[in-house]
Amino acid sequence: MSGLKPQSQRASESGSATTLAEVLVSQQVAHDAALPSIVLSKNLLDRRKFLIQAAALALSGGALVTLLEACTAVKPLAPSPEPMPIALSPELTPTVPPPPEAATETANLSPTPTTAPMPAATPPTGLATERARIGHLLRRAGFGATQTELDRFTAMGVSATVDYLLNYEQVDDSALEARLNGLNLDLEKLVDLQRWWLLQMIYSMRPLQEKMTLFWHGLLTSGFSKVGKGPYMYAQNQLLRKLCLSPYDQLLKAIAQDAAMLIWLDSQVNKKAAPNENFARELMELFSMGIGPYTEGDVRQSARAFTGWGLRQKVFNFTPEQHDFGTKIFLGRSGNFDGNDIIDIIMEQPATAEFISRKLFTFFAYDDPAPEVVTKLASTFRNTQYSIKEVMREILISPEFYSAKAYRAKIKSPAELIAGMVHTLEIETDGSGLPAFADRMGQSLFNPFDVSGWPGGAVWINSNTLLQRLNFANRVSTARSRRFQFTPVETVRRLGLSSADEVVTYFVHLLLDSNISVQEHNILVAFGQGLNILGEPLGSQSPSVDEKLRSVVYLILAAPEYQLA
Amino acid sequence: MVITRRQLLKGGISLLPALAFLSAPWRREILFASSALAATPADRTLVVVQQAGGNDGLNTIIPYSDGHYYDLRPNIAIPQEEVLPLNNEVGFHPELVKFKTLWDKGNLAIVEGVGYSLPSLSHFQSMDIWRFADPEVKVRQGWLGRYLETLDGSRGDVFPGLAVGRTLPLELYSPQVSVTIVESLSLYQFQGDSRYPDATQGRTEALSGIYDAAPQDSPYAALFHNTLGATHQSSAALMQADKAYQPGVDYPDSSLAGGLRILAEAITGNLGVRVGHVTIGGWDTHANQKPDHARLLRTLSEALYAFYQDLKAHGKDGDVLIMTWSEFGRRVTSNASDGTDHGTAVPVFFLGTPVKGGFYGQRPDLGSLSSNNLRFTTDFRTVYATVLEGWFKTPPDAILGKQFETLPIFNAGMPV
Secondary structure, three states, X not given: OOOOOHHHHHHHHOHHHOOHHHHHHHHHXXXXXXXXXXXXXXOOOOHHHHHHHHHHHOOOHHHHHHHHHHHOOOOOOOOOOOOOOOOOOHHHXXXXXXXXXXXXXXXXXXXXXXXXXXXXXOOOOOOOOHHHHHHHHHHHOOOOOXXXXXXXXXXXXXXXXXXXXXXXHHOOOHHHHHHHHOOOOOOOOHHHHHHHHHHHHHHOOOHHHHXXXXXXXXXOOXXXXXXXXXXXHHHHHHHHHHOOOOEHHHXXXXXXXXXXXXXXXXXXXXXXXXXXXXXXXXXXXXXXXXOOOOOHHHHHHHHHHOXXXXXXXXXXXXXXXXXXXXXXXXXXXXEOOOHHHHHHHHHHOHHHHHHHHHHHHHHHOOOOOOXXXXXXXXXXXXXXXXXXXXHHHHHHHOOHHHOOXXXXXXXXXXXXHHHHHHHHOOOEOOOOOHHHHHHHOOOOOOOOOEOOEOOOHHHHOOHHHHHHHHHHHHHHHOOEEOOEEOOHHHHXXXXXXXXXXXXXXXXXXXXXXXXXXXXXXXXXXXXXXXXXXXXXXXXXXXXXXXXXXXXXXXXXXXXXXXXXX | OOOOHHHHHHHHHHHOHHHOOOOHHHHHOOOOOOOOOOOOHHHOEEEEEEEEOOOOHHHXXXXXXXXXXXXXXXXXXOOHHHOEEOOOOOEEOOOOHHHHHHHHOOOEEEEEEEEOOOOOOOHHHHXXXXXXXXXXXXXXXXXXXHHHHOOOHHHOOOOOEEEEOOOOOHHHOOOOOOOEEEOOOHHHXXXXXXXXXXXXXXXXXXXXXXXXXXXXXXXXXXXXXXXXXXHHHHHHHHHHHHHHOOOOOOOOOOHHHHHXXXXXXXXHOOOOOOEEEEEEEOOOOOOOHHXXXXXXXXXXXXXXXXXXXXXXXXXXXXXXXXXXXXXXXXXXOOOOOOOOOEOOOEEEEXXXXXXXXXXXXXXXXXXXXXXXXXXXXXXXXXXXXXXXXXXXXXXXXXXXXXXXXXXXXXXXXXXX
């Protein structure tokens, strides 16, 4: 590491708000200024601009709210956002008319300026309607959906929507690239990397690709805290994104030679004379088979096969002098194996198919699936040459995925909560300040909790993280600055909503599938009483309409149901 | 004027209007922990200050009479005449004036040469080793998290673990224990619409109603319901402590001092803090070390001095032990950019009224280095065992996995 820079001093002075990782990061910046451009996408981000901007972004927690006000994007919210441009190829367009219930709902919810026949509050229906199933699908296989997306995908139906999500490469995402290009992010800095990825989640037209990337980041993980180099973390993230639905052997072989992973699990110090078992062990325990179906001897033999795999000039390099060319006996097979041979043998193990199928199912559907559910997915995995895409297709159209057991069975991770809220409410932002919110909620992207990613589930919720979730809901619902703006009054006018009941019904439909208890609905309506003058002439409306509208949305975003995916 | 615990309990819930709307199970819990006047082990507090990045111990406690010191790091050595002598061998860095004051009063203990065998020179790994108290990094639970697990939950303490910062310091991590993390007092409140502050209370009440009315049959229903209650409780308790708190000193203007001030509010407010944690970063002084290190040492000593004086003003100094740590010291030989690279053994400070000032452990020998690094003399787990056994009166081997010797750093008169 090189010496202290002024920005790192600032970071350390604001120590209470600065994690050690950030301090270390800022110190790393100077050291690695000469990294080659190979790790950066040519068209996405200009390194020189990053370095020029580097000093401007040391975040102090106390200044966070100010920063959000001051630094967010200048693009005001378009009064009527363009509908999502779906570049569907012909074969993906639904060939059958949408089911009647979906058509009816779509008609009811089309944004029209004059009428708004809102459905009355209904008792909990779970996943009984196509609209609810689409909402569920897009929460799990993406980061929520806007009203426009909900209408469109509901009309398409679940099956065509799953095809759309899986065939993401056919969807034009150039608007996202243009948006990110304009930000001058510094990929050396953890906080800018985090912003970059959160913006991908919020604005990508390929939601499943981003969700898969998040899944892999939690499984084939590496952390900035040890890797220390932003461009390596960026390159790994792009690798996961590129291969997110690829055959799993391809993904494992690529990650085994990924620069960040070579550092994270000590492959680069795995040498013939003194093998380091870190990668070999985690390859089986965390990435493929789970603990159990192998011996310590298998770990040692596998480590020998990966000796000599390292980094040179910031890319993967094989050093024959450090490689053990001897015979290895691994999982009952014998030969002069190298790392790729080891991965091929691992892929053939029944445990691998079961392990990956279970990981995918529990991330996307629910915990503790019945053995037969996993067995069926595992057989698809084996029968399709380890196709992640086909396993995902099977999960996303399975009855289990749409069962009562799956509905609201997962706690949203902080990244899902933040990206989902901003996306669903169509808020314009350049993402400044969002990484700090995620940090406080317990998820520092690119810095997983440990080698096995984030534990997830109930661990996401404690008195501090819940408070931070509620305060983020407050931040979003009261966003009034031109640079971070949420305008519920516009929505209400556009849809012609004229009472507290209509307002509550609309937002509960958008954010919670119209699925809350009658008592909750009544609390919201009672709280929003002041909105019953909405139908009256504008002049008679007090400023409290703005306050009440935002408060109603806050209460929905802060509700326990909204914390669930 | 400091509100005493008795006044608080007399005032009871009426002092806490923010909680009045909570449903009964939440309200029933007593907000403020009982706290005996004398520091029985169950009411003692440890405040941990982490010097993140690796503190240069040799330029902190300076062996000014040892020629090796001036030979091995000529470009960054502190001249003999600037050192604040502690005896005829070593002295403080000149910016440690406030530490010298504490030393002279006998309230500062220095454990020298703290480390472990086969030292890791990686921040990441060495920090994990210190935090998890396991040189093999097989344990994934913090040593203080394991201590917090042993506490009696029935006391209803709101903040047994309180960390100032944004994220959980892993030495406090345990899957069984919820540690409160406070970045700032304002961020630990239910924030409202800044344009309509008067509406916040009603909105927060409606939210509690929603948490009460949400379907209770979903898998996480109880978790959300109970956590919101705990959140109201801890947020209100901290705000209440903040209102009652009158700092006994002027804290310096540094974020470390700001963090210690939050801990002081919670401790003097009797919120039941058993372990407090705050971090000061920036110790990774690879280049142009002298001005940076001087500033860090001044910041550290002034902030801790103010904190200690504040505890004294509130009569809490007998209840609080303050400890510093850093993941490693630095290379004995300086580098060509007037800095030092990652090293090994490092001094640990203990401060407070319970502390018997002086030197502990053994000073590493500058004449017997290992790859230009100090050979450690005191296992860091001896330091932890000292805290667990001597301060918390809990068996250290249950937490550290085996027996370590302890250091006699406490005053003899300390109640047990």
